[in-house]
Amino acid sequence: MRTDGFLRRWGVHIVMGLPLLWLVGQWGMGITTGDPRAAGLSAEPIAYSINTLGLWALRALLLTLAVTPLRLRTRWSWLAPLRRPIGLWCFAYASLHLTVYFGLNLLGSFEELVQEIAKRPFILFGMAGWVLLLPLALSSTRAAIRRLGAKRWQMLHRLVYAAAVVAAVHFILRVKGFQIEPWIHAGIAAMLLLMRLRPGLRRNT
Amino acid sequence: MLLRFRSPHDLTETDATPEALYMDRRGVVAGMLAAGLLPQMAQPALAAVVSSTLPPLPARRTRALNEEWTSFDSVTHYNNFYEFGTGKEDPARRAGSLRTRPWTVKIDGLVAKPQTIDIDRLIRLFPLEERIYRLRCVEGWSMVIPWTGFPLAKLLSMVEPLGSAKFVAFETLRDPRQMPGQRSPVLQWPYVEGLRLDEAMHPLTLMALGLYGRVLPNQNGAPVRLVVPWKYGFKSIKSIVRIRLVDRQPPTSWNLSAPNEYGFYSNVNPEVDHPRWSQARERRIGDWLPRKTLPYNGYGEEVASLYKGMNLRRYF
Numbered sequence A: 001m002r003t004d005g006f007l008r009r010w011g012v013h014i015v016m017g018l019p020l021l022w023l024v025g026q027w028g029m030g031i032t033t034g035d036p037r038a039a040g041l042s043a044e045p046i047a048y049s050i051n052t053l054g055l056w057a058l059r060a061l062l063l064t065l066a067v068t069p070l071r072l073r074t075r076w077s078w079l080a081p082l083r084r085p086i087g088l089w090c091f092a093y094a095s096l097h098l099t100v101y102f103g104l105n106l107l108g109s110f111e112e113l114v115q116e117i118a119k120r121p122f123i124l125f126g127m128a129g130w131v132l133l134l135p136l137a138l139s140s141t142r143a144a145i146r147r148l149g150a151k152r153w154q155m156l157h158r159l160v161y162a163a164a165v166v167a168a169v170h171f172i173l174r175v176k177g178f179q180i181e182p183w184i185h186a187g188i189a190a191m192l193l194l195m196r197l198r199p200g201l202r203r204n205t
Numbered sequence B: 001m002l003l004r005f006r007s008p009h010d011l012t013e014t015d016a017t018p019e020a021l022y023m024d025r026r027g028v029v030a031g032m033l034a035a036g037l038l039p040q041m042a043q044p045a046l047a048a049v050v051s052s053t054l055p056p057l058p059a060r061r062t063r064a065l066n067e068e069w070t071s072f073d074s075v076t077h078y079n080n081f082y083e084f085g086t087g088k089e090d091p092a093r094r095a096g097s098l099r100t101r102p103w104t105v106k107i108d109g110l111v112a113k114p115q116t117i118d119i120d121r122l123i124r125l126f127p128l129e130e131r132i133y134r135l136r137c138v139e140g141w142s143m144v145i146p147w148t149g150f151p152l153a154k155l156l157s158m159v160e161p162l163g164s165a166k167f168v169a170f171e172t173l174r175d176p177r178q179m180p181g182q183r184s185p186v187l188q189w190p191y192v193e194g195l196r197l198d199e200a201m202h203p204l205t206l207m208a209l210g211l212y213g214r215v216l217p218n219q220n221g222a223p224v225r226l227v228v229p230w231k232y233g234f235k236s237i238k239s240i241v242r243i244r245l246v247d248r249q250p251p252t253s254w255n256l257s258a259p260n261e262y263g264f265y266s267n268v269n270p271e272v273d274h275p276r277w278s279q280a281r282e283r284r285i286g287d288w289l290p291r292k293t294l295p296y297n298g299y300g301e302e303v304a305s306l307y308k309g310m311n312l313r314r315y316f
Helices: A002-033 A045-074 A077-105 A110-119 A121-138 A142-148 A150-156 A159-174 A180-195 B019-034 B040-050 B072-077 B090-097 B119-125 B152-159 B253-257 B300-307
Strands: B060-063 B104-109 B115-118 B129-136 B141-151 B167-172 B192-196 B206-211 B225-227 B240-246 B281-284
Touching: A002 A045, A002 A077, A045 A077, A045 A159, A045 A180, A077 A121, A110 A121, A121 A159, A142 A150, A159 A180, B072 B141, B104 B119, B115 B119, B119 B152, B129 B206, B141 B152, B152 B206, B152 B240
Parallel strands: B060 B129, B104 B240, B141 B281
Antiparallel strands: B104 B115, B129 B141, B141 B206, B167 B192, B167 B240, B206 B225
């Protein structure tokens, strides 16, 4: 039963950390061989990394939103404790996404970041997504739940719905021409949000 | 119109590096690999370069650039060619389905001598030049590419534009069986582009048939493409089947798709942002940090006069 306990505790981190581990591995290979493309980072490793991190932030966000509807449908109660770690991984990917963009695209200039946010709706949406996730990550501890009280904590954590909307829009606004991938992610987000309007689900979320 | 410009960048025969010399970099790397000096994982990418079966396309170098060339591997594996998918490596993977023989380019519209030219004739029509140009993508990345081709002006003069011709319209092949990306509605097909006649006649404007001393790989717009180095890359239309001289500004694909983002002119301009990102800097492929983007991609001395008196914010 020890392995069972280990998997229960760390399985979600192993799964959610895989894309990051993969990316780090690709960077390791890209740097040691001097050939980022062969390492799977494309000819533009920085842009590739920003895109990959952003994509996994959005996917983790959709996963957290999927936990409760899935749990209620399947009655798999073991799903419930996965919500917090997946949510925290979402915040980790979103923070890395923002950090690489800020550090390597904007060269760490806050002035430029402010200008970009003011000028470009797609950056504004992305930034709003991260800002919405921040209080959720900060209030993810048991102590925070106790301090806030379950009711208020739950109200606060409904911000995740807004984060899903702005993140999906951020992706749609990003691409050139009509591309299907952002719409697929937005469609899944919409489905997961609309499911929550059904009274049967609402009671328990 | 046929003024002879002699730019400070023009070269004489003696300035050229023999093809064998730069081609041999592959030999050096292959040797290192054989000697076990490189990790095994570098092999697939290298194999793709070494096994390149593209026929050589000899040319005289007429224009150099004192900047490092982007690697052949990056030039041929980081492409925006939505006819083969929207991923950067999709064209390299999928453009094998493009058949570049037989191929003809039809030149018509407001010209005295309209004609349809077979690609094998087109290649021999004018002396081929090698020119090292910067390529700046509207997305914010850039490359340095040794193109082989001839000035578009020579081709246009041959068909004798009428006085009423003011613009040149270009068209890419449309065949979803050869170009699977055309089954997706990402853009309207076929891809179309256009230039003002004086831009088309400018000595920098190149009809490219090759790169790195070889025939164009399919993913780079084989068998013949346009290269307009002072404009964003999407103006340099690939796999051209038709060139038409017209009296009105022709529609262009990206402008049709998002008119507020992609103008007809699309000259590289660090001061006019794309609505969604700044154009002040660019990421040169192979570099870690971005560099400043130059007005007209560094070709201002030669082309700025074409736009004298124009409001470049309005005509972006």
